[in-house]
Amino acid sequence: DQQVKQNSPSLSVQEGRISILNCDYTNSMFDYFLWYKKYPAEGPTFLISISSIKDKNEDGRFTVFLNKSAKHLSLHIVPSQPGDSAVYFCAARGYGGATNKLIFGTGTLLAVQP
Amino acid sequence: KAGVTQTPRYLIKTRGQQVTLSCSPISGHRSVSWYQQTPGQGLQFLFEYFSETQRNKGNFPGRFSGRQFSNSRSEMNVSTLELGDSALYLCASIGEPGQETQYFGPGTRLLVL
Numbered sequence: 001d002q003q004v005k006q007n008s009p010s011l012s013v014q015e016g017r018i019s020i021l022n023c024d025y026t027n028s029m030f031d032y033f034l035w036y037k038k039y040p041a042e043g044p045t046f047l048i049s050i051s052s053i054k055d056k057n058e059d060g061r062f063t064v065f066l067n068k069s070a071k072h073l074s075l076h077i078v079p080s081q082p083g084d085s086a087v088y089f090c091a092a093r094g095y096g097g098a099t100n101k102l103i104f105g106t107g108t109l110l111a112v113q114p
Numbered sequence: 115k116a117g118v119t120q121t122p123r124y125l126i127k128t129r130g131q132q133v134t135l136s137c138s139p140i141s142g143h144r145s146v147s148w149y150q151q152t153p154g155q156g157l158q159f160l161f162e163y164f165s166e167t168q169r170n171k172g173n174f175p176g177r178f179s180g181r182q183f184s185n186s187r188s189e190m191n192v193s194t195l196e197l198g199d200s201a202l203y204l205c206a207s208i209g210e211p212g213q214e215t216q217y218f219g220p221g222t223r224l225l226v227l
Contacts (some may be wrong), residue, residue: 011193021190028206032214034174034214034215034216036218041202041223042220042221043118043120043218043219043221044157044204044218045218046215046216046217046218049214049215051214089157091157093214099162099169099170100145100147100162100169100170100206100208100216101147101162101170101172102147102157102159102206103151103159104149104156104157104158105156106156107156108208
């Protein structure tokens with residue numbers, strides 16, 4: 001049972017435009033959500049996170065939105081740059097911090113066209 | 115601060131052998147988690163350690179084991195390797211349990227022939 005889902009395997013965006021990556025989850029006990037960027041054969045790089053008590057978090061060009069009623073979060077990248085091209089994973093942590101276990105989505109490959 | 119280091123970076127083994135992978139977390143971090151990434155299953159949680167104690171374990175067979183030392187360095191071991199164990203093994207470093215951000219190392223790429 002996939003508790004965290006990224007339904008779009010890939011996304012192509014023009015440089016300078018907005019990239020929106022989506023993630024859905026099924027477990028209402030998740031209390032923290034993170035986005036990671038990953039290149040092949042490298043470890044994921046942390047981008048931005050959000051606690052379940054918030055609905056928005058912003059860091060430079062990256063903004064994460066959380067809609068708890070819909071169990072949906074999204075990552076907005078504005079403006080998109082060619083260097084943003086990578087696989088993006090959303091991850092969820094559950095159970096009030098008693099564990100650091102992250103459950104990852106399947107990833108979305110973002111291609112930013114110059 | 116130096117980041118998370120993992121050794122070795124690449125490894126080739128044959129079926130039936132065993133392998134030990136090492137992870138050194140960020141200085142001052144006391145919690146380490148391990149993940150396996152494969153094309154078919156994505157990133158899957160293996161186990162996590164804090165203060166030399168395993169706090170949580172993923173749904174992997176007993177051939178997968180790990181430990182953490184007093185200096186927070188961690189090792190994971192896979193015995194009786196199978197072809198399906200070929201994967202990128204990632205270690206994540208966390209300051210304290212419940213702290214939100216996990217920082218990943220570069221991974222160890224294991225190929226089982």
